[in-house]
Amino acid sequence: MLVIGQSEVVELLSMKSCIDVMESVLTDLSAGQAVQSLRQVLPLQEGNLLGLMPGYLPREAVAGAKIISIFPHNHRAGLPSHQGAVALFDSVTGVLKALVDGQKITAIRTAAVSAAATRALAREDASTLAILGTGEQAKSHLKAMLLVRPIRRVEVWGPTVAKTQQFQAEMSQKNDVEIVVAESAQEAVKDADIICTVTASAKPVLSGAWVKPGVHINAVGACRPDDRELDSALVKQSRLYVDRLESAHHESGDYLIPLREGTIEPSHIIGEIGECFSGKINGRGTLTEITLFKALGLAIEDLAAAQFIYNEAIRLHKGIEIAF
Structure with a gap:
């Protein structure tokens, strides 16, 4: 399994590339060529949340989920409000391929989706x-x-x-x-x-x-x-x-x-x-x-971004390979 951290996510997923990836995967979703479940949210103390976002990208032969914590008042402690990870599985073999930082994916892909919508509208x-x-x-x-x-x-x-x-x-x-x-x-x-x-x-x-x-x-x-x-x-x-x-x-x-x-x-x-x-x-x-x-x-946005990062990490020999 490949572990890909925050700094490598920022290095491998440019905003320009992510805009195109988001446009492609959202097109697939609306055409029925990508699958996801509605986000599951578990309430925690003091208005905090834990979210699970699963999805499946048949074209990429990858399935997985982002698990993320949403702590709106974390800024008081100098911490980000959204923290988590994206797990990528090979949808043919079921092998866990990668664990990718979710905080930076969320930051980049959210803005990239807005940019794709802005480009269209x-x-x-x-x-x-x-x-x-x-x-x-x-x-x-x-x-x-x-x-x-x-x-x-x-x-x-x-x-x-x-x-x-x-x-x-x-x-x-x-x-x-x-x-x-x-x-x-x-x-x-x-x-x-x-x-x-x-x-x-x-x-x-x-x-x-x-x-x-x-x-x-x-x-x-x-x-x-x-x-x-x-x-x-x-x-x-x-x-x-x-x-x-x-x-x-x-x-x-x-x-x-x-x-x-x-x-x-x-x-x-x-x-x-x-x-x-x-x-x-x-x-x-x-x-x-x-x-x-x-x-x-959406879950498929996280998966598409993580899969792009994974492919770039393999190509450029980035990330840390661990036995799992």
Whole structure:
């Protein structure tokens, strides 16, 4: 069995490569050529969670699962909120091939999926990006968005001013783009062509009254049926795409809450983003439409990323081989 750690995941899985891998595997999923079970979540103490995400990629002859801990308040102790590993099994022999760090896979593949959706749905001339949130996903989403649209200005907002300023200073050194600290979430998004919500908030941080026509939104942070980052008005006025219909129907408060309110109908979801990638459903129709991609994070994304990393590790002789 090959053990592949964090530093090697970052080395072997570039954001650019991951965007293409995510587009391919989500297309396969929507076409019935990849299989996964709904995420199983075990509640722990103080609102913490342990998640199990199994899946199967027939094209790659690999099956496996990500097991991940979600501790939202870990930042207080200087620890990441998401930690875990992806186990890869050969689906022909049942052999455990690899154990791959899950924290960095989650950071990279989540932003890569948003970038693939942005590439499909955002206006071609989108040049102003707003990021709500300042954690690891904010950093990875900035990197990903710069690869798919000609971003010239970034407005960032977070609930803690010091952390927002730290994000601005750190990311300005690493990226050749103007990054500005916004005084409020409303100020951050008012001129944005693309908005990424990557917060840990359980209540809306983004309102439909604040956004301009033609914006594209990637909503990433909320992943439980009673949590949401978007208000109902915004969801109602948007063309809504999801990563997986089954997941949205069970896990997405951003969809389920306005549905329960009667603000939207079940038919409000246009479809899965993989269907958009394949051309089965339409993407943006006009320059003034508001498009919304709601991501919950899927097992097949983790497996596809881990399999790519495994193949690169074999090719480049990376990782640690252990008897198991």
